[in-house]
Amino acid sequence: MGSTMMDLVAYADRLPGAGETVVGSSFQTGFGGKGANQAVMARLLGADVSMVCCVGTDGYGAETLQNFADRGIDTTWARRVPGSSGVAPIWVEASGQNRIIILPGANLAMDPEVAVAAVNDGLAPGVVAGQFEIPQSVTAAAFAAARRRGAITVLNPAPAAPLEGDLAAAVDWIIPNEVELAALTGQTAGAELPGDDLLRSVADRVGCRLLVTLGEAGSALVTTEGEVLRIPAPAVDAVDTTGAGDAFVGGFIWALAGGRDEIDAIGVATTVAADSVTRPGTQLSFATTEAYEQLLADL
Numbered sequence: 001m002g003s004t005m006m007d008l009v010a011y012a013d014r015l016p017g018a019g020e021t022v023v024g025s026s027f028q029t030g031f032g033g034k035g036a037n038q039a040v041m042a043r044l045l046g047a048d049v050s051m052v053c054c055v056g057t058d059g060y061g062a063e064t065l066q067n068f069a070d071r072g073i074d075t076t077w078a079r080r081v082p083g084s085s086g087v088a089p090i091w092v093e094a095s096g097q098n099r100i101i102i103l104p105g106a107n108l109a110m111d112p113e114v115a116v117a118a119v120n121d122g123l124a125p126g127v128v129a130g131q132f133e134i135p136q137s138v139t140a141a142a143f144a145a146a147r148r149r150g151a152i153t154v155l156n157p158a159p160a161a162p163l164e165g166d167l168a169a170a171v172d173w174i175i176p177n178e179v180e181l182a183a184l185t186g187q188t189a190g191a192e193l194p195g196d197d198l199l200r201s202v203a204d205r206v207g208c209r210l211l212v213t214l215g216e217a218g219s220a221l222v223t224t225e226g227e228v229l230r231i232p233a234p235a236v237d238a239v240d241t242t243g244a245g246d247a248f249v250g251g252f253i254w255a256l257a258g259g260r261d262e263i264d265a266i267g268v269a270t271t272v273a274a275d276s277v278t279r280p281g282t283q284l285s286f287a288t289t290e291a292y293e294q295l296l297a298d299l
């Protein structure tokens with residue numbers, strides 16, 4: 001259940017301030033969108049994936065559907081709707097940090113009834129995932145249907161926004177980053193890593209399992225007993241962090257769907273996310289199925 005974007009990525013040693021122009025170092029287009037990135041990662045790891053999405057009638061829409069087909073992702077429930085596909089201008093600075101603007105376009109045309117029909121079609125899904133790049137009402141309807149079929153629902157509440165009640169009621173796992181975590185509480189992210197008390201209070205408030213991604217600091221899990229476990233990430237030379245959160249979510253979903261426990265699933269997620277930041281691009285930074293088999297052989 002999710003978004004697709006065409007990523008338009010500019011790399012520069014230094015990003016411009018207001019009213020300033022700087023000369024960049026390189027540019028690339030690539031397939032993106034948080035939902036699509038998560039679906040592609042799960043597929044690369046070996047999951048059977050169906051993408052429920054909307055693309056536009058422009059060239060980007062056709063290319064996006066072809067990308068899913070090339071990767072063996074089912075597009076029975078992917079629709080083309082009049083207008084533009086989603087696009088995401090992205091700036092990446094020398095440290096690998098990014099700034100992203102999304103223009104959702106066709107993603108906003110997603111329909112709750114279509115989403116429910118997709119979830120009810122064929123074999124029951126093991127996991128249904130969603131993000132905030134499509135309307136929350138669509139994800140809420142899909143997650144409610146997914147639960148009726150016994151699926152686990154995983155929400156990546158990105159980009160940052162408050163969580164609506166209908167959706168909150170149907171979420172099993174929520175995986176925000178620090179900025180998105182703050183938005184769930186109606187606040188702005190601080191410079192410090194979120195503390196244990198804050199994590200516990202957010203988990204209580206949203207009423208589902210909470211796993212927060214913390215960039216190079218790894219992630220933090222609130223256990224069913226209310227403990228906070230902090231899971232470190234391996235140190236890597238970051239080239240481009242774009243899509244690392246999606247790699248994490250895609251890896252976590254794949255592992256959960258395969259029956260792994262949450263600690264093992266976080267191990268998988270952390271490994272593929274850290275690997276992705278060592279190469280430029282979003283889906284372009286993901287490795288091959290064969291490379292992941294080697295990378296995850298010991299997990």
Ligand code: RIB
Pocket residue numbers: 005006007031032033034037087088100102133242243244245246282
């Ligand atoms: O998380 C990275 C993604 O965010 C990019 O692919 C971009 O399309 C935006 O959706």
